[in-house]
Structures are given as structure tokens and as C-alpha cells.
Amino acid sequence: MDIETLADGFDRRDWQEVEATDDPVRFAMIGVGWWTREQAMPAVANAELCETTVLVSGDSEKAEAVAADSETVEHAITYDEFHDGEASDAYDAVYVVTPNALHLPFVETAAELGKAILCEKPMEATVERAERMVEVVDEHDATLMIAYRMQTEPAVRRAKEFIDDGLIGEPVFVNGNMTEPILELVPDPDQWRLDGELSGGCAVMDIGLYPLNTARFLLDADPERVRGTVASVDEAFDDVPDEHGAFQLDFPGHVYAVCTASQNAHMASHIEVLGTEGRVRVEPAFYPWDDRALTIERGDTSFDVSFEQIDQMEEEFEYFSHCLLTGEEPHPDGEHGLTDIRAIKAVYEASETGETVEL
């Protein structure tokens, strides 16, 4: 790859054909927590191809207050009202961002109502419920995308382009980490992420899936088996198995990924692929508020690549809306998300049994 291509040739939106519309995709936000208010809604407001028209919340007052601050929101309804089909003429798609174990019923209702679905990752709290989600979507021939924002993140897409172009030779290892002090970020000991029933798991489930899924995306492959250990040490994590987790994924062709994740550690995130001829590293990688940076090494030469930072959520909503407007099938789909749930649950099983778990 020449420097000109490196600088000019990258098209962060190689999927884009339509850049404006008079008929934007109208979203119902299901769940109106801080992520919806501070990340998703501003992203949709900035995007060209979509808008937020409906808020669905367990807390009517909160939803009304947020709606009052928005120029596009027409309805603020309750979860029950959503399931009753209220205001269903006012939105084309839903963004499901409730606690993990509550995703399925909203996806079911949306599919029954004929709405397209963007569902946050992990897609559900158990393998069974994730499988059921895939079935429901199939039964209704609905459109489901799992919201892996790394797959539309330019730093990661560039890294993948370098790998696909053979710049690092054949991949040998992936090394990934995501760690944060969750109780400093969200200072609430009763938050759902620490509730095993609602979350389905903590460090590995909530953030370990970033290195896991990004490894899959960069390698364009799925893991064959996993091994690892998880542990909860601090009593705040008594209800979940994994305050911390470390795991290894065996990919086809003897490519190994080693990953770490913690909800009670210094905030850091990276993903790296090391190959026979070089390596590519994105660090910071996964937090939307950190400027992403990319380093490529080949032989004795190393490049630090910096570039315009984009809003990861805007990129993701724009891509999903673009698919709906053009009739393209969006990726990653439910089957793709299900593979992660199976791998994550296999990490917990591997930790309990001490054995390698085949996928």
C-alpha cells in the first residue's frame, strides 16, 4: 500500500450511496438512560438519515422531560404502551438499549409491529434468549442489527483494511483489552450491570465483548474454542461472576486471541493484531470519548496514523438508516451477535470447569 492510498484512499463510509433524504428513518428509543440521552440522541440529531421521534421508558416523567428538550420527539410512552402498539405510526425503527435481559420482549414487539431493530450488544443475557431473538426476527422477517459500533468505527475499519491488504502478513495473534472502574463511572451499587439476572454477566459480558467482537471483525472469522478465568473479588461484584476476566479464543488456522476485561480497574482499551510481517494496533480503541489512534508496523518501520475523529454512534445510526433506506441487509445481524453470547458464556463455563470449551 502506498502512502497516497494510506492518506487518501480510505473511505470510512464505503457503504454510502445516499447522503440526504426527505424521509429520514424515524427512531423510537427504547430505554432513556444516560447512554440514550448523551450518546444516541445527539448522534441521531447530527445524522442526516434519521431522527428520534419516540421515547419509550419505564419512567414517564423522565421520558416527558427528555422529550420536551427535543425538537423531533413527538411521543413519550411507557414500556406497556409500546407493547400495546401505541404511537407505532410515528416510528420506523427501534433502538433497544435497556438492560441486557430486557432486550428480547422489545425486539419481539418491534418485530410483530413490522419495525426494524437496532439492538445494543450483548443482544441478550442468555444463549437461549439470544437464540429466541434470532427466531422471532426470522419468523417476522424483520430486520435486526446488533449495535457493534466498532464495526463502523473508522480506526477499526482502517486497521481491517491494512490486514486485508496483507500489510501485516498472516495474522498470528490478537491482543485486546477493555477495562474501566464502573463504580466510578456509574456510582450506583444497585446498577443493573452488577445484577447477574439483568446483565447475564459483568466484565466479559459488558466490555470483554469489545475485544472479542473486534477480533472477529478484524480477522473475519469466528472462534472455535475458548478458555479463561473470571473472578469477583470486591463485594460490590458479589452478584456477578466477573469483576475481572481473562480469556483466550482459538481462531481457525491457529490464530490465538488473548483478551482481558475488568469493571474495576484503570480505564484502558486496545486491540492489536500481530502477523508474520507486522502488526496493527488501535489504542485507545473502544471508548467513544477517547480519540482513537492507529499504529502500523511492518518490518523495522512504524507509522502512527492520526485522522479525523468521528462520532461512533452517529456513524452507526447513519449506516443502519442507510441500509433501511436503500433496502440493504445491515450487518452485524442476530446470528453474528449470538456467536458472541455463546463465546462469552463459554468463558464462564471454562472458568468454572477449568476446561477448554468448544464452540
Add this chain to the structure above:
Amino acid sequence: MDIETLADGFDRRDWQEVEATDDPVRFAMIGVGWWTREQAMPAVANAELCETTVLVSGDSEKAEAVAADSETVEHAITYDEFHDGEASDAYDAVYVVTPNALHLPFVETAAELGKAILCEKPMEATVERAERMVEVVDEHDATLMIAYRMQTEPAVRRAKEFIDDGLIGEPVFVNGNMTEPILELVPDPDQWRLDGELSGGCAVMDIGLYPLNTARFLLDADPERVRGTVASVDEAFDDVPDEHGAFQLDFPGHVYAVCTASQNAHMASHIEVLGTEGRVRVEPAFYPWDDRALTIERGDTSFDVSFEQIDQMEEEFEYFSHCLLTGEEPHPDGEHGLTDIRAIKAVYEASETGETVEL
């Protein structure tokens, strides 16, 4: 830790009391391959407290030629002559740097002759032979140090000082890698590193032990159990199980280390400890020809620390010689080295059985 201490307070040789001597430790180099000629002998020549006086080789002509180029070497003898005690008045200590599976007999003879021993890592090719080495040394009350040059490397010692001072809080994860294209570095398909009998293992044994041992040094702890996978794909590695290897070490207190090593990949090396409050990373870390660099992160602040590069082998020989001159017991000893051999062999067992192996 204040910046003044960071800049002025580090004493890379906190062990040093004696800086010069009229009676340097005289070394017999056992094995006269490129490492001895290009790394060990120049380091000893530059050091203040030791000198090379004897060369022991399987190849008399090579040894004679190397001896002729040296100002201090008095004798070039064969392996058999060494075992017969020839020239034993001309050296005080031996540096054993033969293929792994040949270390034991030289250590045995040196111990019988009352010589101090600096033995390259891994100390031997099997657990049994490593155990026997520890016994032999005990039987003769000999002095044995295993040549882990990372433990006298200033970048690593600084990293340890930061960790010990609590700068990164409590350690949570260690992340380490060492990879190289061995057939480009040593373009000989018949080299001993690819011979399972002589080496006892390839990627994990030869270079995986760098992240393994440096993790132990930085944490001041030994692993309790291991899991992992190794594989040989390229036919050049048919005689060893591990062209590539990935493994996880569980340290006490649920501290997990994830490590990768390959003898057929892009050259790279790093070690990082991530804690509850920050992290410390040495990269490059393990190759003597790469300038080592240290990064410390605490909260939102990151420091890149650069400093004078030293000759790792000179540092190690000087430390060992200093111990002999002052009557201090050098570290790391044979028991310390044996822990690595057990852990490495457990990685191979874990890969074969798919199970976690207790240490």
C-alpha cells in the same frame, strides 16, 4: 512519587557497593556461539568486575580463533577437557550458554570443581533435569544464578519500582508478548532451537519465558495455574510443539497474565501491568538491540519515560560478579528458574489436554 524522584531517584544498580577490583571474576564461557561472541564477551570486556579467561567449545578451531581475537582469554578448551578439569585454575565462574538440554552436565562439572555458575535460561530442557540441577548445586553448595537479564534491566526495574510504590494501585492484569522470525534471525533449519530434544520446546520455552518470568518479577509472585494452546503449522517447526503459543497464568489474588510468543512472526516485545489506578508498560522490552521505553499512566495522565540505554548483558555479568566478590547470594537462583520450567511444561500439558494445569 514526585517528578524529582522519578528523574533522580532511580538507582539502576541499587545492589552496587564495589565499583572496581584488582581481582576480577574470571569467566569460562561454555558455548562459543554468536550470543557468546557478540553479546556476552563484549559485555564482560566492558564490565569492571569480570573478564573472560577461558573458552569452552565443541569446536576447537572456532574457540581458538575467538581466543586469538581476545586480550584476556588464556585457554580455549574442548567440552571433554572442561569435564576433565583442564584449565580450572584459570577461571572462577562459568557462563553456560549451550543448547538447553546440555546445560546440566556443565553445571554438574562446574559445581564439582567449586566454580560459581551463571546458567542461561531456560535452565534445562525438562523439569527432571532442572530439578537435578538444583540438587547438584545444593549437594556441592555451589552458587547458581539463572541468567534472566530482565531482572537487572533498568526499564523493568523502574517499572517494578512504580508498581511497588503503588503508582498503578493493585495489579489486575499482566499482558506480555515476545515474537520473532527465528528462521530469518538464524537462517538454519537445523538449528537446535527447532530440535525438541535439545531445546525442550520452542516459542514458549525460548521466548515465552520472557513475559512469564518478567511477570513473576514485576508482581513478585509465582503463578498458581496455567492454561493455553500451542501449535506448529510451518513444517520447519515439525519437531517442536510450539511455533506459536498463547497462555494465561493465574497469579495469587486473581491477578491474570495473558502472554503470547511466536518463533515465526513479526519481531515485537512488550510487558504491561494494568492496575486499579493506572498501568505501566515497557515496549520494546526484551530484545537487547531495541531501545527500551517505559510508559506510565495514572488516571488521565500518561508519562513517556526515556533514559540511558544500558547493555543488558554487561549489567547482568556485573551484578553476578559483584555478588561473588562481596559474598552476596545472587538472584534469581535455581529454584526460581525451576518454577519457570514447571510453568512452561504445564502450558504444553494444558494445550494437549485442554485443561487448566495446577502448579
